[in-house]
Amino acid sequence: MGVVATRRELLRSAAGLGLAGMIPALAGCSEAKAAQPPNILFILADDLGYADLSCYGRRDYVTPHLDTLASQGVRLTQGYANSCVCSSTRIGLVTGRYQQRLVVGLEEPITTPKPTDMLPAGHPTIASLLKAQGYRTALIGKWHIGGAPAAAPTNYGYDHFYGYTGGGTSYYPLSAANPMPDDLISNGSPVAWNGYLTDVLADEAVRWITGGWGPFFLSMHFNAPHAPWTAPGDMAGAALWTDALDRNRGNLDAFAKIVVNLDQNIGKILATLDALHLANDTIVVFTSDNGGERFSEMWPFTGVKGELLEGGLRVPLILRWPGKIAPATTSPQVMVSMDFLPTLLAAAGGAPDPAFPSDGENLLPVLTGASAPHPRKLFWRHKAGDQAAVRDGDWKYLRLGGKEHLFDLAADARERADRSADEPARFAQLRDAWTAWNAGMLPYSAANFTYDVTQVDADRY
Template sequence: MQVDRRSFMGGVGALGALAATGEGHSATQPQRPNIIFIMADDLGYADLSCTGSHHIKTPAIDSIGAQGIRLRQGYANSSICSPTRTALLTGCYQYRFAIGVEEPLGPAAPEGIGVPLDQPTIASVMRGIGYRTKLIGKWHLGEPPKHSPLHHGYDEFFGIVEGAADYFRHHMVMGGKNVGIGLAQGDTPIERNGYLTDLFGDEAVRTIENAGDTPFFLSLHFNAPHWPWEGREDAAVASTLGASFHYNGGSLAKYREMVEAMDQNVAKLLAALERSGKADKTIIVFTSDNGGERFSETWPFTGVKGELLEGGIRVPLLMRWPGGIAAGSQSDQVMISMDFLPTLLALAGGDVARAGRFDGMDLSAQLTGKAGVVQRSLFWRYKENGQAALRDGEWKYLKLGDKEHLFNLAEDERERADHVADDPARLKAMRLKWDSWNAQMLPYPLGSFSEDVRDHYADRY
């Protein structure tokens, strides 16, 4: 069913307060599972050893899928960072919100922009059913205090506010100087020594060990392997960088080091769950915010971050829940970032219908083997180069600039056998379907970026 934006947002506002109250939660209900949602930054589909990396070893992350389920058709809501994070937070297409139309969210965005404060979020709906909520890592969805994580459903926050940070200086660096808020505890900037990936992993371990019996929802959003290209031994290099836009640096070896450092921190987290007796009571998700960048692998897909080809939006997606998800499962279910809110809420025993109205789909039955794969339609757009995409079942409509394409992903996931000429009726129908969806979304603001700022920040976050 198509829902216009006015009706959609009206329903969201009316139900937001209900979601926050936790009405209907009973102390007599069985213990809810803990949930740990791990998201990498700019990790490509084939950058894990279990998804096909030629040189990176990720045994800890791989184990999440081996002991649970791996979805080969996992998608990000956008080919860049902050729009995907908007969709993840809200369970909705990011284009329903002004912040989601900023591609990316950067210095040229309107002051004070953020997700509406009355919008139910993945954190607020979990808090509403009795979870303690915490975000560790990257936020990139607005500036404190008005739009800090603490005002969007999280009880605690430890991480970086902006879209990127030096791994040692913990700030964006421009002109040789630290800029922005950088590392924060709650709404307060703080100073810590150490490599960011390790700081985030250590904080996650402490959170698990100190959790007690209250169920927790932990968002662990690593900034790895996003630039600047720094490993654990590069503190001296970091101190000399004039800007975080480290485009004359990096290598396949350095990228491997950064991803494997993240995997080692996931290993610490898994060990903490075992020590604390929480491993069998915890749902773990691992995914990425968009496709990979310059040192990444996306095989067998083409395209990278900033493109709506499969390589720019197809991401790893692994989930583990002992006793709830069968170990060693694989699924062809299509799942996207905005699905996590309704799906995890349902797995936790919450009432999705009472929580709000979402574009994301509850796929809990598909993940737990109680229902088969469901076909669906998913939409993307990206203002750079006039990109548009629709996945409708196995077919994909793709527009790059003024050129349209039509692919059957079941037969050609590399997007090379173009059916534009031989199936004009399907092309027209899918174009019209995308146009109908797009008419319900916010338009891109005219002049939201000056040309020089857009060129500088395009595909940077």
């Protein structure tokens, strides 16, 4: 039987990766190709800044696996997150809509989950919609859209969940006395884990990809390079962190090792696709949930996580789909987290739920070269610092720290030259557009988490 022969062949390849004994997926079998939609491997880094990969400019380390991925697909220079912090981007990502349409989406981020900090039961998600298309689905790593069990990913279309529901976790298991989160769960059960978290999550991804059948959607949401900045091998250092918000730890050297290790682990997952002959039938996406934190590089942008300046919003965004997306290309197409739902559903032959139309856009025609890049109109909001932003074409309105600005991003990506006095009509138009958009969203309540954006780092005073 052809299928058996292929399975044997796959097992031979898998042996080289230490995968022998696992049941390989057969998605790459030539018999199934015509009928089967592409697998989707969606990789989300946590707090990785725009210039934190060497293919985006970082100089103090290299990320060869992600650079190679970019060379095999398209690298977007205008990729955006739905928010400048984690939870709210992730809600925009999984719903394909502005997160401000949902009560849970007003938490920036979710701190101690309240009963309202969850997606409404039955709310369609990228996972439930792909599942309806026949996909097996999983989320490995960070959820941060509510606590388990009530708001576990498995309630929202993910067949499998292995990871953590909070905002961050230790890179090594800690002693019981350490208050820092370090608990992993697998489909509702606690996981006894050892080793470095990024390795552990990637190993689980390899297991899950290898151990199933049919087209898959894997949301691989790494912890790295979120705080605590514990480098691989530094178990003693991990124990020093008792709160991921510690402001007295971390440095560029640890950050570099965390990102290099992340890149290696992504290389491991991509090698699994190769070994299973799935690479040609798999869309791979790599992006980040918001702009970088204090050890990130955002050049040429200013601003960091927590700010609606480009440095807080602009993220690496790489897509590979052999035979559909041209290799070694860069694209100026503006794309944002909530575009993935309509875009990936389109690739799977589906569409968003008409009752929950996406605020994003199916950009597959642009990514595959069928149509040209085009301007977008996108809105952002952030409670901390009373921030507001709209991007319309190349122009951006920004309100931050009590001041309003108008920037021409095409000429001034660093957002330094405030053009509001020179362009009063455009300024008013963009501000009005934001006000109108905001009126259609849920308002913040006093209970929504916030913080003082000026009290974070020495250069924020």
